[in-house]
Amino acid sequence: MKWSEICIHTTNEAIEPISNILHENGASGVVIEDPVDLTIDRENVFGEIYELNENDYPEEGVYIKAYLPFNSFLGETVEEIKQSINNLITFDIDLGPNQVTLSEVNEEDWATAWKKYYKPVKVSEKITITPTWEDYTQKSSNEIVIELDPGMAFGTGTHPTTVLTLQALEKYIKGNETVIDVGCGSGVLSIASALLGAKDIYAYDLDEVAVKSTELNIKVNKVQDAVKVKQNNLMSNVSIKADIVVSNILAEIIVRFIDDAWTNLVEGGYFITSGIIQTKKQMVIEKLENQGFEIIEINELEDWVSIIALKK
Structure with a gap:
């Protein structure tokens, strides 16, 4: 499918009203290219790679971009957008250059454009994730x-919740463990477990796309002999004695299978949980303690929390 990129060269003052006009005419989102972005100091952590090209930005003012379907109504839509923008003058809004340009974009180009922002990232003392x-x-x-190919459906393995989980696995895996990965996504936690020395890893996810993504990534990392992947609803009907159960999903989901984690863990086993936002931390702690777990470690990164619980 082909799309048309509409670009308006205007002022900061006009960003909000022009964005609203674009939304009203069928744009599901807008891109703001402000030259101020080129001078902002940012920390390059957790895969947030900023490689901005100054040639993409105006010397003055801003570019507002949106994407519209390339169809027979495109001409009329663009004219309506132009007219609505011009009408903003009656509200004493400075439109600046007010230059409108169109260019064609192929959907295939979008499917891979995000890859330029995903670079190798060291996420723990030992582990580096690279596309x-x-x-x-x-x-x-x-x-x-x-090595990770997250596809379009999963993260790059560098989100704070994943970083916390990987750091915990690095600390608690000593070698030859049995690990259950609940909600495996791209498979990064299962792969890390295998490469850290775990013997048998069972990766479960309800999403068929996640299962296929994990299967692909374990082959790329040559750990398919250690990792067994299956489509499954959390730990339903799982009867494996594990040294570690690990899960990086939402707190509301974690509390639903705490009893299953307890049942499947050996005495002295660890339940490593992440994906917990600060406001849900106490809820998870209480559920774990009510089950009989001992909370031995709580780690935080940005607004996210990881909890390591021990089956006494």
Whole structure:
């Protein structure tokens, strides 16, 4: 499918009313390209790679971009947008250059455009995550490199909740453990468990796309002998004795299978949970303690929380 990118060169003052006009004419979102973005200092952590090209920005003012279907109504829609923008003058809004340009965009280009922002990231003392399409050279003999192709449905493995979980796995996996990964997504936690020395990893996800994504990524990382993937609803009908149960999903979901985690863990086993927003932390702690778990560690990163519980 082809789309038309409409770009309006205007002023900061006009951003809000013009964005509203674009939304009213069928744009589901807008892109603001403000040259101020080029001078902002940002921390480059957790995969947030900012490689901004100054040639994409105006010297003065801003570009407002939106995407419209390339169809027989496009001409009429663009004229309506132009007329509505021009009418803003009656409200004493400075439109600046007020230049409107159109360009054609192929949907296929969008499908891969995000990849340029995903670079190798060191997420723990040992673990580095790199996309499959990047060339990366191992920096030391004890560095664990996970190659990940998250596709369009899953994260890059560098979200704070995933980082917290990977750091916990690195700390608690000593070797030869049995691990259950609940809600495996792209498979990054299962892969990390295998590369850290776990013997048997069982990866479960209800989403068929997640199962296929995990299967692909475990093959890329050559751990398919250690990781077994299955489509499954949380830990329903699972009867495996595990040393570690790990889950990086929403707090509301975690509390639904705390009893199953308890049943499937060996004595002295660990339940590593993440994906918990600050406001839900106490709820998860109370559920874990009511089940009999001992909370041995709570780690926080940005607004997210990871809880490690021990089956006494």
